Amino acid sequence: MTTTTLSEALSAARRSYASNNPNSLKAYEQATESLPGGGTRSSIFIHPFPLFIERGDGSEIIDVDGHKYLDFVSDFTSGIYGKTNPVLKKAIIEGLDNGLQLGAHTLPESSLSSELCSRFPSMHLIRFANSGTEANILAISTGLHYTGRKKVVVFEGGYHGSVLSHFGEDGGDLKVPYDFVVCPYNDITGTNSIIRKYAEEIGVIIVEPMLGAGGCIPGNPEFLQSLRELSTEIGAVLIFDEVQTARLSIGGRQKILGITPDMTTLGKFFGGGFAFGAFGGKKAIMSLFDARQPNSISHGGTFNNSPLTMIAGLTAVQHILTEENLRNLNELGDSLRENLNKVFDEEELPFKMTGLGSINQLHYTSPSQKREGLDLFFFCLLDRGYWIAQRGLVSLNFAMTNKDVKGFENAVIEAARGVKSSL
Structure with a gap:
């Protein structure tokens, strides 16, 4: 094995990609004139240039060069409904007849809040925002206000939004300037030692029940339970970031x-x-936003209760995000992960898949050229008509069939064999 072999294979794959996607290249070059790097979302950039998608249907996307791909990243877990769910489409069209923005309270707003509070044991009261990032910033700030403390415990590899990531990079990201205390994920002893050092200053502990962007690494139940006990002991607010893991059951991983x-x-x-x-x-925390109370916290946001979002969200919760649908989707993801890891082990392929249910991550396990190996794997899957995140994230959606997932499983194995042959 020589390190140049893998590099040469990747270079050839990139050349083929570029020649096969001239319209995406043209669109990208035009986009760079007004967008830094040609886009406004770093997670979807592809080297040497990203594909430009024209439309989607079901679990399929079509780019501006006419190529069709089965979408196995599902917009980084948010696209759980597929591209054209008829139930949502009908509700949204009917909602449009009532007006785009009403600038006032609507009935679906309180209905959606009731549905979500009934699903998640920890949510006695709830407020809406416009993204997971915004929700995490507001939750952290609320927890600090409630406790009157300054420090925020986060974890290595954690991602709580575009300005709240903790990947150990130097200068590679932006962060809200909280007073962070970074602890090792899934390490009870190490985390306990650090937290006790700052116990009287820590107001918030925020954790993903499974690291998402950090590689789909599930939190050990014992580790998460230790955080529950420790936060109670020191008087800190424990926040579960279930932006991704909420799809693992009708009440997220906390309910499991x-x-x-x-x-x-x-x-x-x-x-x-x-x-x-x-x-x-908890009611004691969230009541800080009760405008009927003196000195309540003000929380604005023009689109917090956007009527179309409330209608679409309520429709999804009541008719699509059912216990049965979520269970079936997560079982499909568990089966995919188990089947792939079995073949990876049996054939000594340099890959593994980690995750839970319908959210998983493919890792390139060779000790050298990790970025190159995963990039080559990505292009091999594109050639076979499958779309995943370049970093290896795989997320299933309701529009997929068992046949779709089996086809993807076979394509992953073929792609992994192709990468191994270049070593």
């Missing part, structure tokens, strides 16, 4: 594990396909 945080944040798919965020928690 029976661990109830003080606050929970949601986002992604609960807007029925529109921009959405929510944060909620």
